[in-house]
Amino acid sequence: MTVAVRSFAKINLGLYIGPPRPDGFHDLRTVYQTIALHDVIRVSVGRGAGFEIRCEDPRVPCDESNTCHRIAARVMQEVGAKGKVTIEIEKRLPVQGGLGAASSNAVATMIALERALKKSLTGVARLRIAAEVGSDLPLFLIGGTVLGMGRGEEVYPLPDLPPTAMVVVTPEVGVSTPKAFADWDALVARGQSPVPPQNPQLTHSAASDRLIEVSRVLSAWLSGSPNTGAPAKGGSRAGSLLLDLVRTGIENDFERVVFPQHPELRDIKRALERAGARYASLSGSGSALYGLCASRADAAKAAIRLRKQGLKAVATSTLTRRQYWKSF
Numbered sequence: 001m002t003v004a005v006r007s008f009a010k011i012n013l014g015l016y017i018g019p020p021r022p023d024g025f026h027d028l029r030t031v032y033q034t035i036a037l038h039d040v041i042r043v044s045v046g047r048g049a050g051f052e053i054r055c056e057d058p059r060v061p062c063d064e065s066n067t068c069h070r071i072a073a074r075v076m077q078e079v080g081a082k083g084k085v086t087i088e089i090e091k092r093l094p095v096q097g098g099l100g101a102a103s104s105n106a107v108a109t110m111i112a113l114e115r116a117l118k119k120s121l122t123g124v125a126r127l128r129i130a131a132e133v134g135s136d137l138p139l140f141l142i143g144g145t146v147l148g149m150g151r152g153e154e155v156y157p158l159p160d161l162p163p164t165a166m167v168v169v170t171p172e173v174g175v176s177t178p179k180a181f182a183d184w185d186a187l188v189a190r191g192q193s194p195v196p197p198q199n200p201q202l203t204h205s206a207a208s209d210r211l212i213e214v215s216r217v218l219s220a221w222l223s224g225s226p227n228t229g230a231p232a233k234g235g236s237r238a239g240s241l242l243l244d245l246v247r248t249g250i251e252n253d254f255e256r257v258v259f260p261q262h263p264e265l266r267d268i269k270r271a272l273e274r275a276g277a278r279y280a281s282l283s284g285s286g287s288a289l290y291g292l293c294a295s296r297a298d299a300a301k302a303a304i305r306l307r308k309q310g311l312k313a314v315a316t317s318t319l320t321r322r323q324y325w326k327s328f
């Protein structure tokens with residue numbers, strides 16, 4: 001039996017990088033949001049042993065470095081199952097695009113493999129295995145609007161933002177996430193980041209203080225008022241949550257290191273704004289950029305305009321948690 005599931009992409013609504021940790025990772029704060037763009041993953045278990053990855057996209061490694069291979073091996077071990085696992089990746093999302101495709105593919109593999117084996121892992125085991133494979137995997141076990149802390153693997157469901165029309169631009173450039181983090185550290189060391197330049201010890205504590213401040217802003221946003229934290233008066237806040245978040249002045253720290261190296265990406269952010277996006281940003285470490293729009297019609301118009309400028313642009317929408325699991 002082959003089990004097919006969709007593997008949705010994510011964007012980051014703000015991303016703040018903290019100090020490097022002894023384990024080589026960086027503490028961060030981000031709001032992840034799942035979106036409707038997706039790959040398709042097909043998993044089957046047959047006689048024999050081992051793992052086979054099939055993908056027509058030559059940029060996707062089909063060996064044991066593939067996140068789908070790594071997670072499938074862990075799941076087989078965890079449930080004590082035997083057999084040959086075949087995973088087919090129908091690639092539509094960009095590789096190294098900042099849309100979390102490789103992470104999402106791995107989580108989709110885990111869920112499809114459980115279904116193929118007719119075995120169920122506990123929620124805690126799923127989150128643990130996902131975090132072992134990569135920082136950006138656990139968010140896909142929650143879906144919708146998700147708060148990411150720690151190295152990004154510590155995830156908490158947030159109240160869902162309303163489905164929002166958007167445009168995604170996927171430039172033909174891959175950005176290495178480890179390199180982007182290293183470039184951020186160099187920027188901090190040169191005193192060119194939002195973290196005040198001081199001696200390394202103080203720089204670390206300033207970076208931590210900044211994350212704590214970001215948490216306060218997010219907390220105030222969630223509790224009702226971006227300014228005071230007081231509960232919002234009357235009516236549903238759903239419609240204004242996203243705008244409130246944007247008004248808090250969310251930023252993606254990676255833009256500070258990725259834009260100088262790829263100035264064309266900064267130009268695309270401006271093009272998104274000119275095409276009518278209410279808020280435009282790099283997603284993760286890029287190279288994909290997105291623009292949030294007021295309506296589906298606005299997103300469609302913006303995508304057409306950007307394609308006329310020679311960009312690979314597609315109109316899509318954010319996915320709430322319920323939509324995410326319904327369409328899985």
Ligand code: C5P
Pocket residue numbers: 024025026027028133134135136150151152177178181
């Ligand atoms: O967890 P993941 O495999 O996605 O991380 C890839 C690399 O990105 C890590 O080895 C590390 O160099 C860098 N990283 C980091 N801080 C994070 C997440 C990733 O420095 N929070």
